[in-house]
Amino acid sequence: MLAIFLVCLVILVALAVPVASILLLSGIFLADITGRGRFINAIGDVYWENSTGFILISVPLFIFLGEIMVRSGIAGRMYSSVALWLTWLPGGLMHANVAASTLFAATSGSSVATVATIGTVAYPEIKKRRYHEGIFLGSLAAGGTLGILIPPSIAMIIYGVMTQTSIPDLYLAGIVPGLILAVLLSGTIFVICKIKPKWGGEQTIVSWAERFRALPDLLAPIAVFGSVVGSIYAGIATPTEAASLGVTVALVLSAFYRTLNLQMLLISFERTMVTTAMVLGIVFASMFLNFVLGFTGISNAVLAYVTALDLSAVSLVMCLIVFYILLGTFMEELSMILLTLPVVFPIVMDLNVAGFSDVWFGIIIVLVMELGLISPPFGMNLFVAQALRTRGGPFSDVTRGAIPFAVPMLILILALVAFPEIATFLPNWVKG
Amino acid sequence: MERIYDHVERVSQLASWVGGAAVLAIALMVTFDVLARNLLGVTITNAPEVAGYIFAAAIAFSFPIVVIRRANIRIDTLYVLLPTPAARLLDVIGAFVLCLSAGVIAYFAAQTFWESWQANSTSISSLSARLWIPQLFWAAGLVLFFAMTVFITAYATIAFFRRRWSDVERIAGLPSPKESLVDES
Amino acid sequence: ADNNATKFEVAAELSSTHWYTDFQKPYFNEILPKASDGSMTANAVPFDQLGLTGFELMRLMKKGTIDIASVTMNYVTQDSPALNGGSLGGITPNLAAFEKVYSAYRPVIERELATKYNAKPLALFAWPQNQIFCNFPGQKDVTLASLKGKKIRSFATTVSDLMEGLGAVPVTIPFGEVVTALQRGTVDCQSASLLGTYTQKIYEVLTHKIAINLGYSASFIVINLDTWNNLTPKQQEILSTSMADLEHRMQEKTAQLEADMQRCLTNGPCPDGKPAGLIEVVPTKEEAAKIKDVIENRVLKRYAERCNTQACIDDWNSTVGATLGLKAWK
Numbered sequence: 001m002l003a004i005f006l007v008c009l010v011i012l013v014a015l016a017v018p019v020a021s022i023l024l025l026s027g028i029f030l031a032d033i034t035g036r037g038r039f040i041n042a043i044g045d046v047y048w049e050n051s052t053g054f055i056l057i058s059v060p061l062f063i064f065l066g067e068i069m070v071r072s073g074i075a076g077r078m079y080s081s082v083a084l085w086l087t088w089l090p091g092g093l094m095h096a097n098v099a100a101s102t103l104f105a106a107t108s109g110s111s112v113a114t115v116a117t118i119g120t121v122a123y124p125e126i127k128k129r130r131y132h133e134g135i136f137l138g139s140l141a142a143g144g145t146l147g148i149l150i151p152p153s154i155a156m157i158i159y160g161v162m163t164q165t166s167i168p169d170l171y172l173a174g175i176v177p178g179l180i181l182a183v184l185l186s187g188t189i190f191v192i193c194k195i196k197p198k199w200g201g202e203q204t205i206v207s208w209a210e211r212f213r214a215l216p217d218l219l220a221p222i223a224v225f226g227s228v229v230g231s232i233y234a235g236i237a238t239p240t241e242a243a244s245l246g247v248t249v250a251l252v253l254s255a256f257y258r259t260l261n262l263q264m265l266l267i268s269f270e271r272t273m274v275t276t277a278m279v280l281g282i283v284f285a286s287m288f289l290n291f292v293l294g295f296t297g298i299s300n301a302v303l304a305y306v307t308a309l310d311l312s313a314v315s316l317v318m319c320l321i322v323f324y325i326l327l328g329t330f331m332e333e334l335s336m337i338l339l340t341l342p343v344v345f346p347i348v349m350d351l352n353v354a355g356f357s358d359v360w361f362g363i364i365i366v367l368v369m370e371l372g373l374i375s376p377p378f379g380m381n382l383f384v385a386q387a388l389r390t391r392g393g394p395f396s397d398v399t400r401g402a403i404p405f406a407v408p409m410l411i412l413i414l415a416l417v418a419f420p421e422i423a424t425f426l427p428n429w430v431k432g
Numbered sequence: 433m434e435r436i437y438d439h440v441e442r443v444s445q446l447a448s449w450v451g452g453a454a455v456l457a458i459a460l461m462v463t464f465d466v467l468a469r470n471l472l473g474v475t476i477t478n479a480p481e482v483a484g485y486i487f488a489a490a491i492a493f494s495f496p497i498v499v500i501r502r503a504n505i506r507i508d509t510l511y512v513l514l515p516t517p518a519a520r521l522l523d524v525i526g527a528f529v530l531c532l533s534a535g536v537i538a539y540f541a542a543q544t545f546w547e548s549w550q551a552n553s554t555s556i557s558s559l560s561a562r563l564w565i566p567q568l569f570w571a572a573g574l575v576l577f578f579a580m581t582v583f584i585t586a587y588a589t590i591a592f593f594r595r596r597w598s599d600v601e602r603i604a605g606l607p608s609p610k611e612s613l614v615d616e617s
Numbered sequence: 618a619d620n621n622a623t624k625f626e627v628a629a630e631l632s633s634t635h636w637y638t639d640f641q642k643p644y645f646n647e648i649l650p651k652a653s654d655g656s657m658t659a660n661a662v663p664f665d666q667l668g669l670t671g672f673e674l675m676r677l678m679k680k681g682t683i684d685i686a687s688v689t690m691n692y693v694t695q696d697s698p699a700l701n702g703g704s705l706g707g708i709t710p711n712l713a714a715f716e717k718v719y720s721a722y723r724p725v726i727e728r729e730l731a732t733k734y735n736a737k738p739l740a741l742f743a744w745p746q747n748q749i750f751c752n753f754p755g756q757k758d759v760t761l762a763s764l765k766g767k768k769i770r771s772f773a774t775t776v777s778d779l780m781e782g783l784g785a786v787p788v789t790i791p792f793g794e795v796v797t798a799l800q801r802g803t804v805d806c807q808s809a810s811l812l813g814t815y816t817q818k819i820y821e822v823l824t825h826k827i828a829i830n831l832g833y834s835a836s837f838i839v840i841n842l843d844t845w846n847n848l849t850p851k852q853q854e855i856l857s858t859s860m861a862d863l864e865h866r867m868q869e870k871t872a873q874l875e876a877d878m879q880r881c882l883t884n885g886p887c888p889d890g891k892p893a894g895l896i897e898v899v900p901t902k903e904e905a906a907k908i909k910d911v912i913e914n915r916v917l918k919r920y921a922e923r924c925n926t927q928a929c930i931d932d933w934n935s936t937v938g939a940t941l942g943l944k945a946w947k
């Protein structure tokens with residue numbers, strides 16, 4: 001049964017059928033072959049509930065914010081200014097992508113919103129400064145995964161609620177691994193561009209005077225970013241609300257620069273909705289598939305098999321990580337966690353290994369989700385990065401460009417298994 | 433048929449503008465709500481709930497433009513290696529499968545609306561919104577989406593059998609990098 | 618009974634709760650099959666594992682997509698204000714009152730579920746009391762008056778009515794943003810069950826526990842009526858009896874959890890972990906009178922308005938109202 005299902009999945013993928021359709025039809029097919037045809041009736045309700053839920057609503061708001069910043073020229077001037085400082089470094093602006101994603105992650109709980117926002121703003125620079133398109137998009141997709149590791153994080157909220165783990169502790173635990181990952185991603189870019197200098201964009205010689213003269217161009221983006229971060233940390237708005245404030249501030253600034261007009265708004269509307277609808281079409285279909293998969297008990301059966309192997313604590317954790325990496329290649333990450341966590345979490349807690357705490361495992365889970373977000377063929381961040389390409393191009397550019405960035409993620413996961421303190425020392429220290 | 437295609441494109445674009453405007457409206461409404469709460473100490477608009485309803489309809493009306501701009505993600509590993517007629521055949525198959533899924537979604541969305549209408553369901557908040565109202569807009573968007581995929585599939589199929597490969601690609605293919613006509617800036 | 622072997626598809630309670638792990642999971646996996654000699658088995662999956670939010674459960678129940686579901690009534694009032702009539706803000710002072718109210722109100726619930734959702738209640742259980750929890754760091758002398766003008770996250774309309782009556786500003790923010798919002802002061806307080814506030818460790822961003830009883834959230838285990846009617850009388854009887862036993866055991870657990878959580882959230886001793894150390898604020902006599910006034914003149918009035926029909930109001934007054942000595946009026 002599982003075999004038939006997987007064969008059909010592979011055929012549909014090979015036929016280059018739209019991903020959203022593959023997921024929806026898989027759900028219907030699976031319901032049918034397991035004698036649960038009546039489950040198909042849930043499609044309307046699952047789509048409606050997810051369409052109105054808060055988790056996704058910040059996605060179009062942040063994409064729209066990015067569009068306004070690009071079309072009002074704020075983003076272009078910001079990049080020119082930042083480029084003056086970074087052009088000597090192998091990888092140039094790609095480091096700025098990672099840094100911007102890290103900062104943005106502190107305002108957004110979603111990886112998709114992070115890639116879409118930073119990516120919208122950065123995409124025009126590929127052509128302008130002759131970067132290698134694949135690696136550049138890969139750095140955006142990988143940087144975007146920081147969105148769920150650096151607090152706030154939707155993934156951590158879901159993990160916290162499902163496992164009764166402290167969400168404030170998870171938030172604290174994500175900070176250090178988040179910063180380490182950001183440095184590792186930057187290091188990966190550095191190494192790649194040391195080997196292939198051509199991929200790292202044009203290098204120009206600039207004077208310090210030029211650099212300082214361009215600094216005022218950073219004021220507008222700082223104002224937009226400040227309104228978003230500031231309103232969250234000052235307790236004025238929740239993260240979703242802060243996205244709305246950012247949009248309002250960007251519009252006001254755009255009006256101030258006299259770039260706000262109907263034409264520009266309409267283009268922004270269209271671009272925002274293309275990306276949002278594409279992403280959500282996939283998410284909704286995944287949620288339906290998740291609903292059907294949950295009743296079939298397939299994931300539980302696989303996990304029961306793994307635990308029956310009677311492995312040592314570390315081997316079992318490594319097995320689970322491999323299981324998640326495999327699952328993450330073809331499953332939407334949120335569904336993956338919803339389906340497996342109620343079974344996996346008690347297994348890991350029953351190991352009774354000192355460092356393997358609920359908070360630590362939460363960070364491991366977030367990291368395997370991040371890996372899933374950039375692992376082909378089904379990686380949500382890859383899809384978003386692809387959707388940003390107004391000039392088009394094969395999807396394989398993005399998947400190939402993202403693969404090198406799986407290395408630092410794997411390194412960090414292994415480091416966390418060896419030294420759980422990387423995640424847990426900060427929450428432990430804060431609590432005294 | 434080309435003239436109908438132009439109309440479909442136009443309508444899809446208009447629908448996406450409506451969707452985008454709705455997102456802008458959400459942003460302004462939420463901003464207003466946040467300001468009112470912090471400056472006046474009142475909650476006025478039930479913003480999260482209303483935002484959810486507007487959002488649902490905005491996405492539904494934006495599915496067509498995804499098809500028009502060929503932004504649907506398709507795993508093209510094998511696809512890019514195929515000779516033109518075979519790749520165009522995959523385009524037609526892709527359009528057909530998409531049409532099928534759009535039909536399924538539209539059908540069940542209409543059913544959800546119909547159930548709310550019959551039960552006169554209201555939301556749980558103090559707003560007590562009649563659920564069928566937002567669901568009507570949402571379902572209407574999805575029905576429109578289905579209708580446009582029916583046309584796209586029909587058009588692509590006809591073009592395929594007339595061996596007009598470039599037309600098939602333009603309507604239902606994957607955008608290739610050489611079409612860098614649109615400047616993003 | 619073998620000729621009518623039935624397998625139920627069940628959306629069970631949240632995976633992390635006692636209701637699922639200690640009661641519903643063993644019930645559906647072992648107790649029910651055993652009690653029915655294998656003529657009734659179940660595939661029970663916690664609804665969060667299915668990616669559902671709870672709001673769509675009753676709609677799926679109505680269509681017969683699932684056979685049995687464990688549903689919190691707060692999610693259900695979409696189609697019937699009457700369903701929430703037993704859980705209005707602050708009306709039930711303790712679990713004993715809650716049980717009395719629901720035994721009086723059960724016929725109304727039965728009828729509402731049957732007509733609106735094609736469903737039948739099999740078992741009922743309460744979550745430990747809802748109260749108000751605040752983040753007032755360093756603030757001494759917190760009283761009921763301290764809530765004036767404060768932003769409180771509300772989970773149900775009827776609770777919002779009560780909080781408005783106390784001069785607070787009820788705010789509807791999604792559950793997922795509550796922790797950040799409390800931490801940053803975007804909202805000052807939350808209204809929630811003692812249970813979730815402790816087990817989800819939300820107390821870490823809180824300082825005060827305001828011991829105002831906001832009432833109990835009721836959950837039901839419901840079955841689709843078509844599924845029910847397809848069972849043999851013998852099967853129906855086994856299901857009813859074993860569910861009544863499950864209900865009894867779950868209610869006992871509620872009483873125990875409520876007592877435990879009261880202590881866990883304050884200074885202990887706490888059997889479930891370390892005490893949260895929240896400062897408990899108990900309303901004075903005058904404050905209690907003020908709350909009672911808000912319930913009688915605001916909460917019940919608003920409920921009567923939402924009721925729409927006089928029949929809905931009369932039903933309430935003759936059952937819940939008569940039990941508690943309260944009257945809903947427009």
Ligand code: NA
Pocket residue numbers: 104105106107108109110146147148149150151152153
């Ligand atoms: Na984040």
Ligand code: NA
Pocket residue numbers: 328329330331371372373374375376377378379380
């Ligand atoms: Na993946």
